[in-house]
Amino acid sequence: MNGWAKSASLYRCEVRHVRTHVERHALRHSTYMWLFDLDAVPEVPRPLRLLAGFGSSDQLAADAAGTAGLRSGVDEYLAGEDIDLDGGRILLLTHARVAGYVFNPLSVYWCHDPAGRLVCVVAEVHNTYGGRHRYLLRPDTDGRLRADKTFYVSPFLPVDGRYTLRLPAPGRLLDLTVHLELDGRRALTATVKGRRIPAGTSTLLREAARRPLSTLAVSLAIRWHGIRLLLKGLSIIPRPRPHSRKATRVTNSRPGHRS
Template identity: 45%
Template sequence: MTGTPALYPCTVSHVRTAPTRYALRHRTYMWLTDPDHPPRLPLPLRPLAGFDARDHFDGDQPTIRAGLDRFLAGHGIDLRGGPVTMLAHARVLGHVFNPLTLYWCHDPGGAPRCVVAEVHNTYGERHCYLLLADDAGTTREQRGDHVTVEAHEPSRPARSPEATRPSEPLRTPEPLRTPDSAGPAGPTRPASRRAQVPERQQNPPGREPHRAEKRFYRTEKQFYVSPFFPVDGAYRMRLPLPDDRLDLTVRLERAGTRPFTATVRGTRREATAGTLLRAALRHPWSTLAVSAAIRVHGIRLYLRGLPVQPRPRNRSQESDT
């Protein structure tokens, strides 16, 4: 893997089916990057995208990767320096709000170890879910020199791999570089002696054409997000590592029902100055707009008579300013 970042203009959709039906959609953009090497922006553009360790995990580590490693160590996981790919909103004009940040974690040879889902609510609180690679069954289908990995629930038969349609990348003059980039694509990591995978090392985060992963994870809900749902039930998440397309699904399951589903759909764009400027002009104050939209829709649901559930105490987000 390399630290070359990417931008995903995307649409976020929420569908609520109980206790009343309600749906919303909004457009935004997200970053896919290596937390070891966050993007280095030209000075005039730096207010449009910042990645601060205070905005993630406990907020007291020198880097985002250090915060992730400490969280994993608390659960007995050591990546031994293996690559990590992060999907998140950046800090825009001094404001940050990340409803969901994802970290795809690999061992030094590139094999997936786990996914960390970091959730923030609008009350300045955050919580991390550790999703292990063995939480879901997988089916491997060999196709010549390619391996397709499709996940399915152990009780269900494997599905046929979905056909993907690669999108044409947006051509812009010069990609943004990470702090230690030796060229437009940045340096590559040394391959593990146990598993030589140069193709994985030479492709940007999420762009590994020789392997596609579609994994489903299930975890108990432990964190207060919507004021209209109590902290019970479980999440079922479909979290494939983004490639040319971003395609995520998070579904809440309660008492045999599925009252809430969120999806994120987007298309990859090379992270260049031009791409960032266009995204920022189309979605000014993007993180503030996301936070405001959630509150506006919450008010609408409250006016429809949905009862508010009591909120348990949780750790505050130190840097939601």
């Protein structure tokens, strides 16, 4: 394994969405994602940087920290929520920037204490309008993660309802599930399933050849399915005005809390 990749893993993934609100519609696409420790962000060799980069503005945590980096940004955010990891490990699952472009529908941070116990999960959601939003998640007594929906994602779904999430930290397999309920009914189910493959030059070259411009392909696939929903006759729900819902505002989505 290359030295730059020792602290990272790649996951070859399949993403599925099934919506049952108003009109049943399903989508599926393949991609690959990165998992790494925020204390050891992969430094991809210069000849490969068009295939994988991690820019300072790709995540909200980096925005908050300026040039201080992702780790400082997450610690700063958690401190604002009265959480101190005391140096505990933070793992991030995300897409890399490819050919100067990145789009992350969902990035997930698993935040641990020094003993390795999971303290919380931060789910960062990006929409295709340039908005970004974080949900701070803590397990309920049944181990599930729950949050009120407070961010505009799909133009065909209201900013309403409640998420139930299953986001176990990846191991050999990646298996994430997000359910959205509206008016007591299941409106959307999204899953990300994948298998870990070792990071390294040969692996990265192979995945880039299999999935060229992978993050752009994700973004285009979302737009294409939006066109298909329009053709099915679904109405667009206007975005909330910026002063009523700020996409980049940090929210604490503990059970029972609504921003």
